Amino acid sequence: MNTDLIKDVFVHSEAIVDVGARVGARTRVWAFAHIVAGAVVGEDCNICDHTFIEGKVVIGSRVTVKCGVYLWDGLIVEDDVFIGPAAVFTNDPRPRSRKHATEYPVTRLKQGCSIGAGAVILPGLTIGLWAMVGAGSVVTRDVPDFALVVGNPARFRYWICRCAARLKAASSRGMWICDCGRRYREIEPWHLESEDGHAT
Protein backbone atom coordinates (compact mmCIF):
# COMPACT_ATOMS: atom_id res chain seq x y z
CA MET A 1 0.00 0.00 0.00
CA ASN A 2 1.34 3.42 -0.98
CA THR A 3 0.87 5.08 2.38
CA ASP A 4 2.34 8.46 1.45
CA LEU A 5 -0.51 8.93 -1.01
CA ILE A 6 -3.12 7.54 1.32
CA LYS A 7 -4.26 9.81 4.11
CA ASP A 8 -7.19 9.14 6.35
CA VAL A 9 -8.24 6.08 4.34
CA PHE A 10 -9.75 2.95 5.85
CA VAL A 11 -8.40 -0.20 4.21
CA HIS A 12 -9.69 -3.47 5.63
CA SER A 13 -6.92 -5.84 6.67
CA GLU A 14 -8.11 -8.36 4.05
CA ALA A 15 -8.12 -5.85 1.16
CA ILE A 16 -5.25 -5.37 -1.32
CA VAL A 17 -4.30 -1.86 -2.38
CA ASP A 18 -1.24 -2.17 -4.64
CA VAL A 19 1.71 0.17 -4.33
CA GLY A 20 1.05 2.79 -7.00
CA ALA A 21 -2.72 2.84 -6.57
CA ARG A 22 -4.08 6.19 -5.42
CA VAL A 23 -6.94 6.35 -2.94
CA GLY A 24 -8.43 9.64 -1.75
CA ALA A 25 -9.08 10.80 1.78
CA ARG A 26 -11.91 9.23 3.79
CA THR A 27 -12.46 6.47 1.26
CA ARG A 28 -13.24 3.05 2.75
CA VAL A 29 -11.97 -0.13 1.11
CA TRP A 30 -13.59 -3.29 2.43
CA ALA A 31 -12.57 -6.95 2.60
CA PHE A 32 -11.30 -8.79 -0.49
CA ALA A 33 -11.27 -5.63 -2.60
CA HIS A 34 -8.24 -5.34 -4.88
CA ILE A 35 -7.16 -1.95 -6.24
CA VAL A 36 -4.41 -2.41 -8.83
CA ALA A 37 -1.36 -0.14 -9.23
CA GLY A 38 -2.19 2.89 -11.36
CA ALA A 39 -5.87 3.02 -10.46
CA VAL A 40 -7.17 6.29 -9.07
CA VAL A 41 -9.99 6.36 -6.52
CA GLY A 42 -11.28 9.71 -5.26
CA GLU A 43 -12.31 10.94 -1.84
CA ASP A 44 -15.20 9.74 0.33
CA CYS A 45 -15.79 6.61 -1.75
CA ASN A 46 -17.09 3.29 -0.48
CA ILE A 47 -15.44 0.31 -2.17
CA CYS A 48 -17.30 -2.74 -0.89
CA ASP A 49 -16.33 -6.39 -0.47
CA HIS A 50 -15.13 -8.49 -3.42
CA THR A 51 -14.46 -5.65 -5.83
CA PHE A 52 -11.65 -5.39 -8.37
CA ILE A 53 -10.38 -2.10 -9.81
CA GLU A 54 -7.93 -2.45 -12.71
CA GLY A 55 -4.88 -0.18 -13.10
CA LYS A 56 -6.18 2.33 -15.66
CA VAL A 57 -9.54 2.90 -14.03
CA VAL A 58 -10.28 6.41 -12.76
CA ILE A 59 -12.96 6.91 -10.11
CA GLY A 60 -14.15 10.29 -8.83
CA SER A 61 -15.28 11.27 -5.34
CA ARG A 62 -18.30 10.13 -3.29
CA VAL A 63 -18.64 7.03 -5.47
CA THR A 64 -20.22 3.82 -4.15
CA VAL A 65 -19.08 0.50 -5.61
CA LYS A 66 -21.21 -2.26 -4.10
CA CYS A 67 -20.14 -5.86 -3.57
CA GLY A 68 -18.97 -8.09 -6.38
CA VAL A 69 -18.22 -5.44 -9.01
CA TYR A 70 -15.18 -5.61 -11.32
CA LEU A 71 -14.06 -2.39 -12.97
CA TRP A 72 -11.89 -2.89 -16.04
CA ASP A 73 -9.46 -0.64 -17.91
CA GLY A 74 -11.28 1.86 -20.08
CA LEU A 75 -13.76 2.81 -17.39
CA ILE A 76 -14.10 6.38 -16.15
CA VAL A 77 -16.39 6.87 -13.16
CA GLU A 78 -17.27 10.47 -12.34
CA ASP A 79 -18.26 11.90 -8.94
CA ASP A 80 -21.34 10.69 -7.03
CA VAL A 81 -21.88 7.54 -9.11
CA PHE A 82 -23.60 4.50 -7.58
CA ILE A 83 -22.71 1.05 -8.93
CA GLY A 84 -25.08 -1.65 -7.68
CA PRO A 85 -24.04 -5.13 -6.56
CA ALA A 86 -22.78 -7.50 -9.26
CA ALA A 87 -23.12 -4.96 -12.07
CA VAL A 88 -20.99 -6.09 -15.02
CA PHE A 89 -18.73 -3.90 -17.16
CA THR A 90 -17.12 -5.02 -20.40
CA ASN A 91 -14.24 -3.60 -22.41
CA ASP A 92 -13.79 -5.99 -25.33
CA PRO A 93 -16.56 -5.82 -27.93
CA ARG A 94 -15.44 -9.04 -29.69
CA PRO A 95 -13.63 -11.17 -27.14
CA ARG A 96 -11.51 -14.18 -28.03
CA SER A 97 -9.34 -16.21 -25.72
CA ARG A 98 -5.68 -15.09 -25.75
CA LYS A 99 -6.40 -12.15 -28.04
CA HIS A 100 -5.83 -8.89 -26.18
CA ALA A 101 -6.83 -5.43 -27.30
CA THR A 102 -4.06 -2.81 -27.24
CA GLU A 103 -6.55 -0.07 -26.40
CA TYR A 104 -9.90 -0.26 -24.70
CA PRO A 105 -13.00 1.68 -25.66
CA VAL A 106 -13.83 4.28 -23.03
CA THR A 107 -16.93 3.63 -20.94
CA ARG A 108 -17.94 6.76 -19.04
CA LEU A 109 -20.30 6.88 -16.09
CA LYS A 110 -21.20 10.54 -15.83
CA GLN A 111 -21.71 12.35 -12.55
CA GLY A 112 -24.42 11.02 -10.28
CA CYS A 113 -25.63 8.15 -12.43
CA SER A 114 -26.76 4.86 -10.85
CA ILE A 115 -26.23 1.38 -12.24
CA GLY A 116 -28.76 -1.17 -10.94
CA ALA A 117 -27.83 -4.51 -9.48
CA GLY A 118 -26.68 -7.05 -12.04
CA ALA A 119 -26.91 -4.67 -14.98
CA VAL A 120 -24.54 -5.30 -17.91
CA ILE A 121 -22.91 -2.35 -19.67
CA LEU A 122 -21.48 -3.09 -23.13
CA PRO A 123 -18.10 -1.53 -24.07
CA GLY A 124 -17.58 2.10 -25.03
CA LEU A 125 -20.87 3.56 -23.80
CA THR A 126 -21.67 6.71 -21.85
CA ILE A 127 -24.24 6.66 -19.06
CA GLY A 128 -25.59 10.19 -18.68
CA LEU A 129 -25.62 12.62 -15.77
CA TRP A 130 -27.85 11.39 -12.92
CA ALA A 131 -29.27 8.73 -15.25
CA MET A 132 -30.41 5.38 -13.85
CA VAL A 133 -30.07 1.84 -15.23
CA GLY A 134 -32.65 -0.64 -13.89
CA ALA A 135 -31.58 -3.84 -12.19
CA GLY A 136 -30.60 -6.60 -14.61
CA SER A 137 -30.71 -4.37 -17.68
CA VAL A 138 -28.37 -4.88 -20.62
CA VAL A 139 -27.22 -1.48 -21.85
CA THR A 140 -26.36 -1.49 -25.57
CA ARG A 141 -26.50 2.26 -26.33
CA ASP A 142 -25.54 5.52 -24.69
CA VAL A 143 -27.98 6.59 -21.99
CA PRO A 144 -29.00 10.28 -22.08
CA ASP A 145 -28.59 12.55 -19.05
CA PHE A 146 -31.49 12.13 -16.56
CA ALA A 147 -32.91 9.07 -18.38
CA LEU A 148 -34.17 5.93 -16.67
CA VAL A 149 -33.60 2.86 -18.83
CA VAL A 150 -34.65 -0.74 -18.15
CA GLY A 151 -34.71 -4.13 -19.81
CA ASN A 152 -32.72 -6.15 -22.32
CA PRO A 153 -31.91 -4.29 -24.46
CA ALA A 154 -32.28 -1.33 -22.09
CA ARG A 155 -34.91 1.12 -23.33
CA PHE A 156 -35.87 4.60 -22.15
CA ARG A 157 -38.75 4.48 -19.67
CA TYR A 158 -38.99 8.03 -18.30
CA TRP A 159 -36.99 11.06 -17.21
CA ILE A 160 -35.64 10.97 -13.69
CA CYS A 161 -34.59 13.70 -11.27
CA ARG A 162 -31.27 13.98 -9.55
CA CYS A 163 -33.22 13.01 -6.38
CA ALA A 164 -34.26 9.75 -8.19
CA ALA A 165 -37.98 10.59 -8.49
CA ARG A 166 -39.79 10.47 -11.82
CA LEU A 167 -40.06 13.85 -13.55
CA LYS A 168 -43.43 15.29 -14.54
CA ALA A 169 -44.12 17.33 -17.64
CA ALA A 170 -44.71 20.96 -16.67
CA SER A 171 -47.41 23.10 -18.22
CA SER A 172 -44.87 25.06 -20.26
CA ARG A 173 -43.64 23.08 -23.25
CA GLY A 174 -40.27 21.32 -22.93
CA MET A 175 -40.10 21.82 -19.16
CA TRP A 176 -39.94 18.96 -16.66
CA ILE A 177 -40.36 19.33 -12.91
CA CYS A 178 -39.91 17.28 -9.76
CA ASP A 179 -41.74 17.39 -6.43
CA CYS A 180 -38.35 18.21 -4.87
CA GLY A 181 -38.44 21.56 -6.68
CA ARG A 182 -35.82 20.90 -9.35
CA ARG A 183 -36.62 21.92 -12.92
CA TYR A 184 -35.27 20.65 -16.23
CA ARG A 185 -35.48 21.97 -19.78
CA GLU A 186 -35.57 19.73 -22.88
CA ILE A 187 -33.26 21.79 -25.07
CA GLU A 188 -33.57 19.33 -27.97
CA PRO A 189 -35.01 15.84 -28.35
CA TRP A 190 -33.38 13.44 -25.87
CA HIS A 191 -31.39 16.25 -24.25
CA LEU A 192 -32.53 17.44 -20.84
CA GLU A 193 -30.61 20.12 -19.00
CA SER A 194 -30.95 20.94 -15.32
CA GLU A 195 -32.09 24.48 -14.61
CA ASP A 196 -30.40 24.24 -11.22
CA GLY A 197 -26.97 23.15 -12.51
CA HIS A 198 -25.88 19.59 -12.00
CA ALA A 199 -22.85 20.32 -9.87
CA THR A 200 -24.76 21.67 -6.89
Ligand SMILES: CC(C)(COP(=O)(O)OP(=O)(O)OC[C@H]1O[C@@H](n2cnc3c(N)ncnc32)[C@H](O)[C@@H]1OP(=O)(O)O)[C@@H](O)C(=O)NCCC(=O)NCCS
Ligand atom coordinates in the same frame (compact mmCIF):
# COMPACT_ATOMS: atom_id res chain seq x y z
C1 LIG B 1 -35.87 0.68 -12.78
C2 LIG B 1 -36.56 0.98 -11.48
C3 LIG B 1 -35.96 2.21 -10.80
C4 LIG B 1 -38.02 1.24 -11.88
O1 LIG B 1 -38.76 1.59 -10.77
P1 LIG B 1 -40.31 1.97 -10.99
O2 LIG B 1 -40.48 3.07 -11.99
O3 LIG B 1 -40.86 2.15 -9.63
O4 LIG B 1 -40.83 0.69 -11.69
P2 LIG B 1 -42.17 -0.06 -11.48
O5 LIG B 1 -41.96 -1.08 -10.42
O6 LIG B 1 -43.31 0.92 -11.32
O7 LIG B 1 -42.30 -0.77 -12.87
C5 LIG B 1 -42.65 -0.09 -14.06
C6 LIG B 1 -42.48 -1.03 -15.21
O8 LIG B 1 -41.08 -1.24 -15.47
C7 LIG B 1 -40.77 -2.63 -15.35
N1 LIG B 1 -39.47 -2.70 -14.69
C8 LIG B 1 -39.12 -2.14 -13.51
N2 LIG B 1 -37.83 -2.38 -13.24
C9 LIG B 1 -37.36 -3.12 -14.27
C10 LIG B 1 -36.10 -3.67 -14.54
N3 LIG B 1 -35.07 -3.49 -13.70
N4 LIG B 1 -35.95 -4.35 -15.69
C11 LIG B 1 -36.99 -4.52 -16.55
N5 LIG B 1 -38.22 -4.01 -16.34
C12 LIG B 1 -38.40 -3.31 -15.20
C13 LIG B 1 -41.89 -3.22 -14.52
O9 LIG B 1 -42.05 -4.59 -14.79
C14 LIG B 1 -43.06 -2.42 -15.00
O10 LIG B 1 -43.45 -2.88 -16.27
P3 LIG B 1 -44.96 -2.78 -16.81
O11 LIG B 1 -45.24 -1.30 -16.93
O12 LIG B 1 -44.92 -3.50 -18.10
O13 LIG B 1 -45.79 -3.41 -15.74
C15 LIG B 1 -36.45 -0.23 -10.52
O14 LIG B 1 -37.31 -1.27 -10.88
C16 LIG B 1 -35.04 -0.77 -10.46
O15 LIG B 1 -34.61 -1.63 -11.21
N6 LIG B 1 -34.26 -0.21 -9.48
C17 LIG B 1 -32.89 -0.57 -9.26
C18 LIG B 1 -32.74 -1.40 -7.96
C19 LIG B 1 -31.30 -1.73 -7.73
O16 LIG B 1 -30.66 -2.36 -8.54
N7 LIG B 1 -30.74 -1.28 -6.61
C20 LIG B 1 -29.33 -1.49 -6.34
C21 LIG B 1 -29.01 -1.38 -4.89
S1 LIG B 1 -29.74 -2.64 -3.92
Ligand SMILES: [Zn+2]
Ligand atom coordinates in the same frame (compact mmCIF):
# COMPACT_ATOMS: atom_id res chain seq x y z
ZN1 LIG C 1 -36.33 15.63 -7.53
